[in-house]
Structures are given as structure tokens and as C-alpha cells.
Amino acid sequence: MKCLETEKLISYAYHLTDEPEASQVRAHLGICPRCRGIVEQHGRLGALLDEWKAPGPTPGFDARVRQAVEARQARHEGRSFWAWDWARGLALASLGVLIFAGVVWFSRSHSSVSNSSSLATRKSSQASGTQTPAQVAKLQSPTVTARPSGKPGQAALGTITAGTFSNEDQDAQALEDYDLAANFDLLSELPKGESRVVN
């Protein structure tokens, strides 16, 4: 009976041998005490090597790693890796605030443009003594109820068509404000002394 090569036996002892070679070595070990002795000796060596223990990291290791990464980040990227999640949340919140501020700004600027253009139109109308068709159509809207003291819609229209603006300017303003109130109800502000327009 011929013994196996030492390399083959050691490979088997340390699980470096794949099938079917491992089965062949196993079969040989069953009938060869010398080869079996070599494999057993390496089994004992494996157990002996296990006695060498290595300690793990000391407390504070993680913190030092984080610190090193943070320092590296600050040097090269100018922002914190661990602050990234927090920064992402902050960025989203900021975006929300910006959008809200933009909406408010837009509504206010739109309101002032609308008011000044209406005023210009009214002045022009006063000068000519006529109303534009758009103004008339707006005033004829059947869904509008203006002024608690006056009659809704029709009364205002009657007054306007009569061409006397001296007492009806406030009615026209209230009707224009109505449009704003319909879209931005919470943001609309009627001038003091004015009644709120009801839908």
C-alpha cells in the first residue's frame, strides 16, 4: 500500500480538498495508520492554534473611526457624512418653506397688480363714463352677493350702468376682492370697514 503525499493529507486536514478527492483520502485513511497519524497530528495543531486569542477593539474605537471619517469629509467635501440624513430633512423642510413663501409672494403681488390695473381701468372708465364688457360681465355674475346693505348683483349692476361711481367704487372693489377670496380665502384681507363678500 502506497502512502498519500503529505501535501494531500495536510490539505485534507485543513479542509482544502474538494470532492471527489476528499472521499479518496478518507478511504485511504481508513486503511493507512501512518497517513491517519499525519492527519490527526494536524488536527491537534489546529486545536493548539485556537489557543492564540486576539483582543477586539478597545472602547471608543467606533468614535475614532467616525471622527477620522468626519475629518476627512470636512477637509475634502466640506460637509458631514453623518449629518447627511439630517441635512436632507432640513433641505426638504427648507424647500417647503420656500414654496410656501413663493405662493404667498405670488398671491400678494398678483393681488396688487390686479388692484392697480382695476383702478386704472376704473379711472379710465370714469373719464369716459363707460364700463368695459369684462367689468359688466363680472358684475352680472349670479353667484355673487355683495354688500349687506345693498341688493345683490343686480342692484350693483343697476348702479354701475347708471354711470355713477361715486358711491359704488366700494362695491366694485369688493367684487374684485371676491375673486381673490375665492382662491386664497385664508390669505385675503379686505380693507377695514369693508364687508366680506359671501359666496
Next chain:
Amino acid sequence: MAIETDLDLMLRVRDGDAASFEVLLRRYRLPMVSYFRRMVRDQGLAEDLAQEVFLRVYKSRERYQPEARFTTWLYRIATNLALNAIRDRKDEISATARDDSDGGPILERFVDPRPTVEQRLMQGDRERLIRQAIEGLPENQRAAVILHKYQEVDYRQIAGILSVSESAVKSLLFRAYETLRARLEPLLREGQL
């Protein structure tokens, strides 16, 4: 809850997810420090090198390509650092590192009342002999044995880490284990009694 794979975590780190980096750090801090501890012996240096590994993982995150296993990549970085440290600081390590194998505070030796002082000293001697036997191996054999025996890395993966063929790894391990068997023969005989 399913355990996230290293690959998934690393891909998220690549996208800037700090929480995933934390998971990887917790998962591999012990294997890394103990690997370096056996490679370079000195605890402070081992932790510095392990820290450097994590820093390099972070630095390379944007270039990370999931071609090889994450641990292959991790141990490749670690092994290069360890071998460079051994070469660069060979004299320094041998001059400064203590002869004690545990490297822990002296008081720690007397904290546990169960093993006697004698037993602990004997155990310390055995560990020192094992350590010296492994440290006496050529660099590649030493890295291969520590990866295979203590880090439980498969020989195919060791081939990827050391950038050699699988048969070369088998050969490295064969020679290393055979040398260790010869060097530690007295302890092996002692264990048989």
C-alpha cells in the same frame, strides 16, 4: 427582519447613507482589529490600521464596484496595510511591543479567580510560542494562515485577497501548516500526555 448583505450596505454607502456605513463598521470592527492584532501584534497599531481600512472604504465608496465579495475587498485593503506596516515598522514593532502575548493591562491577569496564576502564565507561554511560530513565517504564509485559521476565510477568497491562484494559496497553506507543526512539536507532544 432580513439581514442586509454587505453588498447592499456598501451600495448605500456609495450613495451617501451614513447609517449603512455604521452597520458595516459594527459588523467588521472585531474581525479587522483581531486580524491586525495577529498580523502586527501591537494593539494601538492594530486599531490605527483597522481605522485606516474603514477610512479607505469610505474614501473609495464612490468608486466601489461590486465585482468581488465585499470581504475580499476589505481583507485585500487590510492585508496590504498590514504587510506594509510590517515592512515599514519591523524594527519598531519588535522593539516596542511587549513580550506578553495578551497585551492587556497587567491587572486583567488577576481578575478571573478560576485559573490560577500558574495556569495563566503557562497559557501565556503557550500563546507566546504559537504567536512566535506564526510571526516567524514568511509574510504571505503568515497572512494566508491568519486569514484561513483565525478569520475563517475560504482559500478561494484568500486567492482573491492575496492576488494569487487558488493552487498557490493551497501551497502557501500547506507549507505554513507543515512549518508550524514542526515548530510547535513540543506543545503538540505535551498535549498528547
